[in-house]
Structures are given as C-alpha cells and as structure tokens.
Amino acid sequence: MFFAATRLKKVVLGLFAFTLLTLSNMANAERSGEKIFYTYCVACHMSGVAGAPKLGSRADWQPHVDKSMETLLKNSISGIKAMPPRGMCSNCTDEEMQSTIQFMIDSTK
Structure with a gap:
C-alpha cells in the first residue's frame, strides 16, 4: 500500500509539473x-x-x-x-x- 501511494504521489506531482510548464510556455508564446x-x-x-x-x-x-x-x-x-x-x-x-x-x-x- 505504501509503494502504491508513493507511486501515485509521484505521478500526480509529475502531472502538476507538466501542467505548469505547459501553461508557462503558452503564456510566453508570441x-x-x-x-x-x-x-x-x-x-x-x-x-x-x-x-x-x-x-x-x-x-x-x-x-x-x-x-x-x-x-x-x-x-x-x-x-x-x-x-x-x-x-x-x-x-x-x-x-x-x-x-x-x-x-x-x-x-x-
């Protein structure tokens, strides 16, 4: 159970980071x-x-x-x-x- 929760946490953090980078690039697009x-x-x-x-x-x-x-x-x-x-x-x-x-x-x- 601990490993599943840790893995889920990494996936969620990865998706969050990806979303922030994508939004940042969209905001900076000319x-x-x-x-x-x-x-x-x-x-x-x-x-x-x-x-x-x-x-x-x-x-x-x-x-x-x-x-x-x-x-x-x-x-x-x-x-x-x-x-x-x-x-x-x-x-x-x-x-x-x-x-x-x-x-x-x-x-x-």
Missing part, C-alpha cells in the same frame, strides 16, 4: 500582429479615431512609414498624441508591437 491588432488596436485604427492611421489606408500610413520602423516602434511603445503607451496592450512585447505595426503597414499593400 502573439501574431493580426491577433493583437484585433484585440487592442481595432477600435481606433479601423475608424481613424483621433487621427489614428486606418487599417488598409495607404494615404494614412505613408507619412508614418516614411519615418522608419524604428520611429514607429518607439512611438507605439511610449505612446504618441492620443495613443496610450503600447496602445493599451501593457503586456505586449516589443517584438509583438513591431509585428502589429508591420501587420497594419502590410494591410496597405
């Missing part, structure tokens, strides 16, 4: 720019609220694209005009922010 856009950015960038460049509008995006990705990323991280820092995605990584910007730029092509 989200696509498209997913972030439709979660955080769509409200302003779909309609152009407060001068936000609209998704798909080459005319709106060209002046921003001319500034460089580095400038766009810096502004999106720190916030600019009516846009709050990280566009309200406080848990977005810099890489995810860049991916989201690229998604919006690519929509103009």
